[in-house]
Amino acid sequence: MPTLSPRPTLLRWLLPALAVVGMSAGAGWWLGQRPGIRPAPIDPRRAALTREAEGLRERVRTLRDTTEHRQRLLELLVGLDRKPEAIALLEGWADREPQRWSLRLMLAELRRDQEDRRGAERELRQILHQRPTQIEALQLMSLLLLEQGRGAEAEALVKAASDATVKATGKAGSLEHGMLLAELRQRRGSPAAAEATYKTLMEAFPGDQRPALALAFLRQQRGQLAEALVALDQARERGGPDATNRATLDRLAASWRLKALRQSPPKAGGSSPAAPSARPAGAGSEPPAP
Incomplete structure (x- = not known):
């Protein structure tokens, strides 16, 4: 489901290089940066x-480069923490291949990572x-x-995109846009509006689990x-009996039911033993047998 967490676009490319570089950085590398201490040997x-x-x-x-060369270089530059060089590489690459919007998206992610929010916004607006x-x-x-x-401004932007999808398709719109809009409303402190959006999506997309699941988590957080x-x-019902996540949802439901049971107040007149009354000894009772 759409989320506002940072997108994994770069991770799909960069995890292998990051892992190798991370392994090559010895635990004492930072000592070489301190004055008066002998630099650590360079890791081969x-x-x-x-x-x-x-x-x-x-x-x-x-x-003399190919797409594979540029992709590998990008992985290495990010893995070696040479982000400005990675940005420079992507700038030229995205300009030469403007039809590949994913390049500009990665460029925006890198700019945001470098605290260049204005530059990141500029790249995204181009897309x-x-x-x-x-x-x-x-x-x-x-x-x-x-x-x-x-x-x-973010909510208005996503709402406009959702409305444009409805107009272009003549259908209920895009589930992804609706989910993003609901999450934005929740993040902005309007859980009631978010819940209403999820309910609308549940009606428009009856065969999809995601709106109902998001609504469940929203209510649980509240x-x-x-x-x-x-x-x-x-x-769970929308997923059907053969849904791959059915077992996970069953466990989650059992956990929430147990938590709800623990939080529920005891019912009056329940099975708990009544506390003894504080009557004076012998009051209202039969006299002892002689």
Whole structure:
């Protein structure tokens, strides 16, 4: 489901390089940065990655590179924490291949990572100018705007994209846009509006679990366990008996029911033993047998 967490676009490319570079960074590397302390030896694996990056940079500089070369160089530059060079590489690449909006999205992610929110917003607006309903760009733009206290602008942007989808398709719109809009409303402190949006999506997309599941978590976060269980049961029903996540939802429902049981107040006249009355000894009782 759409989320406002940072998008995994870069991670799909960069995890292998990050893992290798992370392994090559010895635990005592930072000691070499302290004055008066002998620098630690250069790790041979990190040095090899650096040499590989330099060779690929030369290919790019002399126009002898391929898409695979640029992708590998990008992985290495980010993994070696040379983010400004990665940004420079992506700038030229995105300009040469403007049809590949994912390149500009990665560029926006890197700029945000470097605290260049204005630059990140500029890249995203270029994408949205050509593709105003692009969900990945809308997600990152929403996150950027929220970080700057511009939540109303983010909500208006996503609402416009959702309305455009409805107009273009003549249907109920995009589930992804609706889910993002509901999350924005929740983040902005309007849980009632978020709940109403999820309910609308449940009616429009009766075969999809995600709106009901999101509604269940929203209610659970608000402490409404009984209502959350109703929505969770609806999500389970929408998945059918063969849903791959059925066992997980069953366990979650059992956990929430147990929590609700623990939180429920004891019923009057229940099975708990009554406390003894504080009557004076012998009052209202039969006299002892002689």
